[in-house]
Amino acid sequence: MKIAVGTKNPAKVHAVQEVFLKMKATIESVDVPSGVSSQPFSDEETVEGAVNRAKAALEVSNADLAFGLEGGVTETPGGLMLCNWGALVTPHEQVWLASGAKIVLPFEVASELRKGKELGEVMALLTDDHDIRKKEGAIGVFTAGRVTRKAMFLHIVELLYGQYEHQLKLWKH
């Protein structure tokens, strides 16, 4: 089985690799456009980015399954929240969706984003680590390392592949 993932970001690629570790699968990571702004600002825009990435990854790789994973933020009554979405697409044009855990961003971080800065930039300045988005990410920093960006995406990939497996079981009956 060949699986594609529409990003080169190791926090996302490693999440997919870990889920398929015990299966005979080859994972191909491909750099594809999200087709949305570099800092998505709603659940709708973030999920659209995930679907675009998955479809583009499938197209360039000819894989059996393709994942698109996208990070963004969304305004809520409790404040600006981190939001993450994943999409799984098949060559039969089926699409499954799943979202990740959400936390409210600290006010200072939220206000920088509302001024138009990207979360990646803000987090790089805050942590003095240019590559923080490829490592524990904002969610890791603000949860004292308990839930890293990879762990959060791993959960999304499990939710996606689990839905696909459930569908396969129904077809066999």
Ligand SMILES: O=P(O)(O)OP(=O)(O)OP(=O)(O)OC[C@H]1O[C@@H](n2cnc3c(O)ncnc32)[C@H](O)[C@@H]1O
């Ligand atoms: O290479 P890609 O796959 O694009 O990986 P990315 O880190 O840019 O991730 P997204 O495009 O999905 O995220 C959209 C924006 O939010 C930033 N971002 C999202 N989650 C983050 C996190 O946990 N820590 C730091 N930056 C994050 C990211 O740098 C972008 O500016």
Ligand SMILES: [Mg+2]
């Ligand atoms: Mg990006």
